[in-house]
Amino acid sequence: MRKDEAMTVEFLIHAIVRQTMILIAQLATLGGGRAPLAQVANQVFVDLVRELERQGVSRKVSADMFGLGLRTYRRKIQRLSESSTERGRSLWEVVLEFIKARGPVTRSEVFARFARDDEAQLRAVLRDLCESQLVVSIGPASKARYRAATEEELADLRNNQSAEGYDDFLVALMYREGPMTLEEIAGHAQVEVGMIEAPIERLVASGRIQTTVEGGVTRYRAGALVIPLGASSGWEGAVFDHFKAMVSTILVKLREGETAQADDRVGGSTYTIDVWKGHPLEDEVLRTLGRIRSELSDLRKRVNEQSGDKKPKEYSRVVVYAGQCVIPEENT
Numbered sequence: 001m002r003k004d005e006a007m008t009v010e011f012l013i014h015a016i017v018r019q020t021m022i023l024i025a026q027l028a029t030l031g032g033g034r035a036p037l038a039q040v041a042n043q044v045f046v047d048l049v050r051e052l053e054r055q056g057v058s059r060k061v062s063a064d065m066f067g068l069g070l071r072t073y074r075r076k077i078q079r080l081s082e083s084s085t086e087r088g089r090s091l092w093e094v095v096l097e098f099i100k101a102r103g104p105v106t107r108s109e110v111f112a113r114f115a116r117d118d119e120a121q122l123r124a125v126l127r128d129l130c131e132s133q134l135v136v137s138i139g140p141a142s143k144a145r146y147r148a149a150t151e152e153e154l155a156d157l158r159n160n161q162s163a164e165g166y167d168d169f170l171v172a173l174m175y176r177e178g179p180m181t182l183e184e185i186a187g188h189a190q191v192e193v194g195m196i197e198a199p200i201e202r203l204v205a206s207g208r209i210q211t212t213v214e215g216g217v218t219r220y221r222a223g224a225l226v227i228p229l230g231a232s233s234g235w236e237g238a239v240f241d242h243f244k245a246m247v248s249t250i251l252v253k254l255r256e257g258e259t260a261q262a263d264d265r266v267g268g269s270t271y272t273i274d275v276w277k278g279h280p281l282e283d284e285v286l287r288t289l290g291r292i293r294s295e296l297s298d299l300r301k302r303v304n305e306q307s308g309d310k311k312p313k314e315y316s317r318v319v320v321y322a323g324q325c326v327i328p329e330e331n332t
Helices: 003-028 040-054 059-065 070-081 091-102 107-113 119-131 151-163 166-177 182-189 194-206 235-256 282-286 288-307
Strands: 135-138 145-148 210-214 217-221
Touching: 040 059, 040 070, 059 070, 091 107, 091 119, 091 145, 107 119, 119 135, 119 145, 151 194, 166 182, 166 194, 166 217, 166 235, 182 194, 182 217, 282 288
Parallel strands: none
Antiparallel strands: 135 145, 210 217
């Protein structure tokens, strides 16, 4: 890669990160809510490290990409991926286990138990556990004691999640990433396995997801994902599915390394059209998304009618995504 190309890619990365942060901030504060974000920065680093390793990038090269010495890089991975007090297990996991076994406990008792771990990281874990409602803080902040949520409280949390479209999100996850084990689903959703067991059982019973057992290991998959237009819940799954489709398309195009052509089977296009009240084509432009939805729904229906149950072992999954927004502007 030439120096000018490397700079352009760097600018692109910064721009994508910026737009992604805007999206995360909007989701985190939607409807006046305050979603827990304490672990997001650390999660971004750890997930990026894992993806680089999955693509065959050595740790020495990865460390250089992050501007860190190899030893510092390894220490940071270890600090964020596992507890220094209990090797091989995440700090989030062992702190929750400790509170479950010994709670209510004070912050000082948590710090003493995990004395080899960074206090700032411990505070972030405690805050995240409380905001996730897996742990309950009792008393004023200066003298707070922590206990694990009861089964009744967890059941209420699960019911609230399903009411807010949690089921649709899980179906979307398994449709795009499956087949997956319970542990893999929980890892993607950043929750404990116990938090998804009831929703998974409900989805299996309703037929929305299917199971396969191989070598004694149960995996879950979704054969279809349909979130009706106008549905009052399920938008979370729809947002994830749209974002995943867009990212997958860009990744495939980057790997192919080809420039855009008129007859592309993989790619994307963005069109910006300015219209105003009374413009002769205003209505036609504003109805573009509706036309695309109608055409693609009809095409999918005809394909399904022709295919029936005759899908062979090898086939091509064509993912088409469409989006439209209308932004008020004014001339200056």
